[in-house]
Amino acid sequence: xxxxxxxxxxxxxxxxxxxxxxxxxxxxxxxxxxxxRHPPREPGPWSHEVxxxxxxxxxVERLDGAAAVVNLAGRTVDCVKTPDHQDEIVRSRxxxxxxxxxxxRAIKSPPRVWVQMSTAHIYGDPPEARITEGSAFGxxxxxxxxxxxxxxxxxxxxxxxRAVVLRTSFVLGRGGGAxxxxxxxxxxxxxxxxxxxxxxxxxxxxxxxxxxxxxxxTDDGMRGAYIAxxxxxxxxxxxxxxxxxxxxxxxGLPAPGPLVxxxxxxxxxxxxxxxxxxxxxxxxxxxxxxxxxxxxxxxxALADVCA
Numbered sequence: 193x194x195x196x197x198x199x200x201x202x203x204x205x206x207x208x209x210x211x212x213x214x215x216x217x218x219x220x221x222x223x224x225x226x227x228x229r230h231p232p233r234e235p236g237p238w239s240h241e242v243x244x245x246x247x248x249x250x251x252v253e254r255l256d257g258a259a260a261v262v263n264l265a266g267r268t269v270d271c272v273k274t275p276d277h278q279d280e281i282v283r284s285r286x287x288x289x290x291x292x293x294x295x296x297r298a299i300k301s302p303p304r305v306w307v308q309m310s311t312a313h314i315y316g317d318p319p320e321a322r323i324t325e326g327s328a329f330g331x332x333x334x335x336x337x338x339x340x341x342x343x344x345x346x347x348x349x350x351x352x353x354r355a356v357v358l359r360t361s362f363v364l365g366r367g368g369g370a371x372x373x374x375x376x377x378x379x380x381x382x383x384x385x386x387x388x389x390x391x392x393x394x395x396x397x398x399x400x401x402x403x404x405x406x407x408x409x410t411d412d413g414m415r416g417a418y419i420a421x422x423x424x425x426x427x428x429x430x431x432x433x434x435x436x437x438x439x440x441x442x443x444g445l446p447a448p449g450p451l452v453x454x455x456x457x458x459x460x461x462x463x464x465x466x467x468x469x470x471x472x473x474x475x476x477x478x479x480x481x482x483x484x485x486x487x488x489x490x491x492x493a494l495a496d497v498c499a
Contacts, residue, residue, distance in 0.1 A: 204265025293348020314338030389429030
């Protein structure tokens with residue numbers, strides 16, 4: 193049963209992360225509304241409202257009187273980075289955030305807390321440095337998108353709202369995401385080292401991601417930007433070694449960098465840089481504020497997800 197005053201709106205919530213969060217919060221007595229262009233692929237313990245960031249509609253009314261809003265909206269980055277796709281990636285994040293900000297100013301009782309999705313890729317791809325919230329931002333498309341996304345949020349959030357930004361890493365879950373593709377490659381015997389294999393993979397189990405969202409929504413002490421990632425990042429080679437073990441696949445052929453640059457856009461229809469570069473992120477603020485990760489180590493996390 194839902195409790196009075198526990199109404200949550202998830203913008204862009206029809207995808208893997210949104211469905212997981214909606215189910216998690218509904219299980220804790222929250223009334224959840226998902227805003228998206230299309231309903232989630234399967235029914236769940238939530239209601240749905242059609243949302244277009246460029247058009248005000250009934251979705252604005254769903255925000256009025258809600259206790260919290262979570263914004264996950266944004267085009268996937270798992271694609272070939274053509275100029276059109278790059279434009280869509282930026283615009284989908286910035287324009288949806290600005291649209292929520294305009295809606296907040298048009299209603300009588302806006303949510304008291306706004307939790308904003310961001311990306312740990314905002315720090316770029318340093319080869320060896322351990323990244324914390326205080327680290328310098330990087331250069332390139334992803335850091336540019338991350339900065340524009342967070343700047344739109346800072347411009348849109350109301351002064352009276354508690355604002356939380358979650359700079360999220362690679363989320364491991366059964367319901368979708370990039371792990372599905374990596375698991376397929378591993379089962380085909382192709383889940384080995386990519387390039388030199390030393391590039392960092394920062395990851396987080398989906399259950400811990402849901403718990404961080406819940407804490408950001410309910411804990412008045414959480415404010416500002418947090419890295420949402422497990423405290424033990426690993427190299428790409430180590431990640432695939434653990435994934436093969438979880439899937440009981442004995443061998444994984446390596447993929448040289450030039451082959452990845454050729455095959456990723458042609459065969460996988462994705463950006464080779466997603467596999468060839470990475471980062472080691474540490475959730476310094478979450479650990480300092482006493483958040484306990486249920487899955488702090490990669491082995492048990494993959495064993496759970498791949499069971």
